[in-house]
Amino acid sequence: MSEQEVRLVTKVEVVGWATPRPGLSLDELVANFHRDGVTVYEVDRDNNRVRVIDTEES
Amino acid sequence: MGKLLGNRGLQVIAGRASNTADAFLEIDSMSIDDSTVAFTATDTALDDGGAVANEADANFDSAPTRSAQTVTHVATFGTAVFVGSTVKRIALHNAAAASVTSASDTWVGGVDGQSLVKSADYSLVLTLKITYTSL
Numbered sequence: 366m367s368e369q370e371v372r373l374v375t376k377v378e379v380v381g382w383a384t385p386r387p388g389l390s391l392d393e394l395v396a397n398f399h400r401d402g403v404t405v406y407e408v409d410r411d412n413n414r415v416r417v418i419d420t421e422e423s
Numbered sequence: 424m425g426k427l428l429g430n431r432g433l434q435v436i437a438g439r440a441s442n443t444a445d446a447f448l449e450i451d452s453m454s455i456d457d458s459t460v461a462f463t464a465t466d467t468a469l470d471d472g473g474a475v476a477n478e479a480d481a482n483f484d485s486a487p488t489r490s491a492q493t494v495t496h497v498a499t500f501g502t503a504v505f506v507g508s509t510v511k512r513i514a515l516h517n518a519a520a521a522s523v524t525s526a527s528d529t530w531v532g533g534v535d536g537q538s539l540v541k542s543a544d545y546s547l548v549l550t551l552k553i554t555y556t557s558l
Contacts, residue, residue, distance in 0.1 A: 372557070375556075377426040377532055377533065377534060378551070380550045418539055420426055
């Protein structure tokens with residue numbers, strides 16, 4: 366009897382978007398991230414948010 | 424950077440998929456913590472590799488969704504959460520957030536090796552996707 370091995374592969378990825386608190390503009394938040402050395406992957410002005418975690422790109 | 428599901432996490436998924444008698448709870452929440460210890464396949468709790476100084480957890484914003492073989496989990500960590508701590512690891516748990524601690528045997532899987540200082544200047548929405556592939 367022949368046996369066939371089937372492998373289940375799982376991939377885990379995380380994306381994190383930061384939204385500024387009331388009273389803080391998106392540009393101010395981006396400036397803060399740059400000041401703190403945080404990698405900014407994308408600035409999404411339509412949705413007022415910044416992508417700061419991306420395990421596929423990092 | 425490690426990105427994985429642990430053995431216990433795979434047991435949770437296998438048991439739920441086939442409705443085994445183990446009665447595992449479903450994956451219900453996400454955590455962030457500032458441990459620099461990499462996750463390993465044998466982990467069952469966040470502090471298995473060493474004490475976790477700071478940890479926060481949240482229930483999903485809404486029920487997870489599936490597209491083909493990818494399941495998406497979304498959780499928000501608000502402006503007042505985890506302030507002054509650095510997000511280094513992100514994880515899924517098969518328990519509600521109220522039951523999740525750094526010592527609870529609820530860890531399913533996650534990613535490590537991140538470095539994002541959480542401040543009160545922003546809320547953080549994390550999307551964690553698991554894709555299953557059969558080879």
